[in-house]
């Protein structure tokens with residue numbers, strides 16, 4: 165390992181991982197460049213856009229401003245981990261049905277933020293959805309289809325056996 169690098173161990177989508185990364189790297193860099201998990205997007209890279217949102221111990225987290233060593237021993241869920249086996253997460257399915265993704269760059273982060281919301285609040289109001297996604301910027305959709313898709317996913321999850 166090169167000087168200035170370190171080994172960091174954590175879990176990604178349920179699997180233990182070990183990465184050797186430069187000390188200054190962030191979690192999004194480790195995910196994308198060390199682990200090949202390119203679903204997580206690197207947008208502004210300074211904590212403004214939400215594109216890099218993943219779940220760390222269940223909480224939406226901006227992976228572009230989290231030094232990777234702070235992920236040590238923690239559980240990270242990326243957009244690749246939201247699906248249930250071969251079945252997409254209801255959020256992914258409803259985003260598809262409602263045309264809630266256009267260019268798609270914001271979508272992985274929005275899906276992670278929305279998944280955390282629905283875990284905590286199975287029947288969120290439109291205002292609660294708006295608040296939960298307020299850190300995730302979308303240049304394409306105008307947000308309405310995103311909110312409708314989250315509501316539809318919430319209804320499906322509530323009615324799931």
Ligand code: FES
Nearest residue numbers: 207209213214228
């Ligand atoms: S890439 Fe992390 S907030 Fe924009």
Ligand code: FES
Nearest residue numbers: 266267302303304
């Ligand atoms: S779908 Fe393009 S930024 Fe949101």
